[in-house]
Amino acid sequence: xxxxxxxxxxxxxxxxxxxxxxxxxxxxxxxxxxxxxxxxxxxxxxxxxxxxxxxxxxxxxxxxxxxxxxxxxxxxxxxxxxxxxxxxxxxxxxxxxxxxxxxxxxxxxxxxx
Amino acid sequence: xxxxxxxxxxxxxxxxxxxxxxxxxxxxxxxxxxxxxxxxxxxxxxxxxxxxxxxxxxxxxxxxxxxxxxxxxxxxxxxxxxxxxxxxxxxxxxxxxxxxxxxxxxxxxxxxxx
Numbered sequence: 001x002x003x004x005x006x007x008x009x010x011x012x013x014x015x016x017x018x019x020x021x022x023x024x025x026x027x028x029x030x031x032x033x034x035x036x037x038x039x040x041x042x043x044x045x046x047x048x049x050x051x052x053x054x055x056x057x058x059x060x061x062x063x064x065x066x067x068x069x070x071x072x073x074x075x076x077x078x079x080x081x082x083x084x085x086x087x088x089x090x091x092x093x094x095x096x097x098x099x100x101x102x103x104x105x106x107x108x109x110x111x112x113x
Numbered sequence: 114x115x116x117x118x119x120x121x122x123x124x125x126x127x128x129x130x131x132x133x134x135x136x137x138x139x140x141x142x143x144x145x146x147x148x149x150x151x152x153x154x155x156x157x158x159x160x161x162x163x164x165x166x167x168x169x170x171x172x173x174x175x176x177x178x179x180x181x182x183x184x185x186x187x188x189x190x191x192x193x194x195x196x197x198x199x200x201x202x203x204x205x206x207x208x209x210x211x212x213x214x215x216x217x218x219x220x221x222x223x224x225x226x227x
Contacts, residue, residue, distance in 0.1 A: 035215055039154075043201060045218035089154055093216075099144060099209045100169055101216050103156040 002027045004094050006104035013082045014112050020067075021077045021107045023092030033095040034068065034075045039106075040088040048090070051075065079109075087111045116140050119204045119219035126194055127227055134189045134222045136204030144168070144209050145187035146216065147179060150201040162187055163209060194226045 003026045013019035025034070036048040051059045051068050058066050063080045079086055092104040119136045126132050138145060146169075147159040161169040162181045176192045187204060204219040 033213065033215070037218075043221045043223075045203065045205075045221075047215050047217075050215050091156065095213075095216075098168075099161070099163075099207065099213075100158060101146070101205075101207075102158070106154050106156075 002094055002096055002102050004092055004102050004104040006092055006107050008107045010108045012110040015082055017082055018080045021090050023075045023104055025073050025094050029097055031097055035093040036077045037091045038088045082111050084111050117206055117217050117219040119222050123223050125225045130194050131192045134202055136187050138185055138206040142206040142208045144207050146205040147189050148203040196226050199226045
């Protein structure tokens with residue numbers, strides 16, 4: 001069975017600085033998708049970024065980028081120029097070939113002014 | 114226009130009652146899901162439906178029964194509510210097959226059983 005591990009329950013960053021959130025996963029599949037979702041206090045789940053496993057190029061979305069290491073089964077999220085509005089729970093998620101979405105336990109990100 | 118909407122947003126009820134949460138998506142997706150988020154924020158899939166057919170049924174008590182009248186709707190009915198059912202329940206939808214998309218989530222329903 002696939003698993004997703006986020007080893008950092010909490011992280012903090014100063015405004016305008018850069019922070020990296022870690023995620024590792026375990027799977028025997030070769031074709032899958034990985035996502036980072038953000039959940040602010042409003043509890044809405046918001047997609048931050050997605051990565052298809054067959055693509056070697058790391059995905060980027062404005063200030064958000066990933067470091068996808070397929071062989072190491074690692075998928076970290078880098079947030080550059082952190083803003084107060086980035087404070088939220090961040091969930092790493094794995095979508096299998098059978099379309100099952102499996103989440104990590106989340107990382108709570110605090111942003112200090 | 115809300116893509117995935119669930120009602121109600123908040124639900125407070127007594128133990129032993131039966132309640133339903135409704136979910137609708139207007140994205141034209143073929144798959145819908147129910148997730149449960151517990152007090153520690155852990156998100157776990159409960160069910161998924163593809164074109165009204167049950168695809169995933171995780172180890173969930175049979176007091177929980179999903180119903181999909183059409184591919185745009187997936188409702189969750191819970192019988193004989195227990196204290197441990199208190200959680201936030203999220204509905205989501207996605208497109209599968211060659212046009213795969215990410216999952217889009219509703220705003221969640223916070224269920225409190227007293």
